[in-house]
Amino acid sequence: MSVRQRVRVSMGWRVVVALAITQTVGWGVLYYAFAVFLGPLQRDLHASASQVTGAFTLAVLITGLAAPLVGRLLDRYGGRGLMTAGSVAGTLAMLAWSRVADVPSLYLVLAAIGVASALALYEPAFAVVVAWFDPERRANALLAVTLVAGFASTIFLPLTGLFVERYGWRTASVLLAVIFGVTTIPLHAFFVRRPLRADPVEQASDEKEAELDHVTLRQAARGRAFWLLAVAFVAHSAAIAIMAVHLLAYLVELGHSPTFAAAVTGLLGVLSVTGRLVATGLQRRFRPAAVTASVFALQAVAVAVLPPVGGSAAGAIACVIAFGIGFGVGTIARPLLIAERYGAHAYATIAGTLALPIILAKALGPLGAAILSQGPGYPAVMLVVAACSVVASALLVAYAKS
Structure with a gap:
């Protein structure tokens, strides 16, 4: 392995560490927290379970609808700007969630979370990892990200439950927004980079x-x-x-x-x-x-x-x-x-x-x-x-x- 290859692999693993953290926090805040908020939202908004769950379904659908466009943008511009934008959008959406007063506003907030998820969660993260690693190392790199992120529900379901129990769901939303923003914005902005290009000899190999x-x-x-x-x-x-x-x-x-x-x-x-x-x-x-x-x-x-x-x-x-x-x-x-x-x-x-x-x-x-x-x-x-x-x-x- 040449010096350039070793540097690329080393930098790639730094990206993996950053993404493992941001995916854990991202899934915990943008996805799993909803399950804890479901009951309090029904009570405070005087809404049925289907009405509230419909907002979550909308978020998932929007994430899917945005995926093809996000994919094209990732191939053209790389993940740094898009994933950072997703972190900012997710933070603002969680803050807005704390101010929701009725079902229509809940749907607007969850729609924004759907966009943020398309920009900041697994699909763009996987694209960044695939770009950094050769076929021999991709499986381990992807495994590292998903292994850590696999504990998102284990960490954030009880944490969100604790926040809701002590402070109410509105303050819990603000606290989760702070955790999400403080963690994911700098990691996406400073660690997600386009990979180093291999030299012609390495490319031809x-x-x-x-x-x-x-x-x-x-x-x-x-x-x-x-x-x-x-x-x-x-x-x-x-x-x-x-x-x-x-x-x-x-x-x-x-x-x-x-x-x-x-x-x-x-x-x-x-x-x-x-x-x-x-x-x-x-x-x-x-x-x-x-x-x-x-x-x-x-x-x-x-x-x-x-x-x-x-x-x-x-x-x-x-x-x-x-x-x-x-x-x-x-x-x-x-x-x-x-x-x-x-x-x-x-x-x-x-x-x-x-x-x-x-x-x-x-x-x-x-x-x-x-x-x-x-x-x-x-x-x-x-x-x-x-x-x-x-x-x-x-x-x-x-x-x-x-």
């Missing part, structure tokens, strides 16, 4: 990566692989979102106490971190698409057998563990597969375009499951989740062969 760096979104979309990836991750994202929202309620319907159901559902966060570690280790020996397809297939089996065996404590725990292992694998697999196939040159544009239907699936999947649960019931919902996981696995197998 990896002919495959050099060829991939000329792939554009239009060229990618003409290929079968692009659509296999898109549908696979849309299906899997819908499955993950449905389980995240409805698993607890289904475990209670199976006869478990709310306390037990909450504890078992809480395993998903820890297991997502475990799954990323396991999947990244396996990807050193097997192709990422094959590893990811296997994990998705395991999830399909776990959900399919949950209705008949989930009535017992052991059965419920076993199924949740098997499903939870794959809970965070898709998050780290998608950027790896996109970069592996298309390179770093137009990564953000391609990833942002794929992110739109994926985020829409995350937003609308739980709603569809709620409607289905009121008709055929939760066993039918579990079959849909299993089917989505099977489809995702099968399409990734096809992708690996394409």
Whole structure:
């Protein structure tokens, strides 16, 4: 490794450390805090649960709708300005949240948070990491960011709950805005940089990566692989979102106490971190698409057998563990597969375009499951989740062969 390469890798890991911190704080403040605010918002705004939750759904939808444009801007200008702007927008939105007086103003604030999330959370962070690291180091760099950020809910749900309990949700919003702004604005402004360019000899040493760096979104979309990836991750994202929202309620319907159901559902966060570690280790020996397809297939089996065996404590725990292992694998697999196939040159544009239907699936999947649960019931919902996981696995197998 040349001196220039060592300097690039060293600087790249500084970027990873900064992004690991900003993603943890960003997800904790812009995403997970809403769950704690939900009850107080209903009471103070005299609104129903669906009205308040609708604002959160709007934020998620806006994040998805903004993703393709943000991706193009990232490829053109890099992440520093956009992610810093997202940090500023998120800080101002959280401050404005403390002043919300009615449901329409809540929707405006959450719309702003949706824009801030598109600019400051995983999609742009992954684009920055992919640009900095070569294929051999990308998996570890992405893993480092997502491992740390995987504890966002563990840190910020109880912290936000403490703030709300002691000071009320309005002051809690201000405190979270301060934490978010003080942490993420300087880190994005001073540590997120465009990567050093390799010298001509180093560039020529990896002919495959050099060829991939000329792939554009239009060229990618003409290929079968692009659509296999898109549908696979849309299906899997819908499955993950449905389980995240409805698993607890289904475990209670199976006869478990709310306390037990909450504890078992809480395993998903820890297991997502475990799954990323396991999947990244396996990807050193097997192709990422094959590893990811296997994990998705395991999830399909776990959900399919949950209705008949989930009535017992052991059965419920076993199924949740098997499903939870794959809970965070898709998050780290998608950027790896996109970069592996298309390179770093137009990564953000391609990833942002794929992110739109994926985020829409995350937003609308739980709603569809709620409607289905009121008709055929939760066993039918579990079959849909299993089917989505099977489809995702099968399409990734096809992708690996394409």
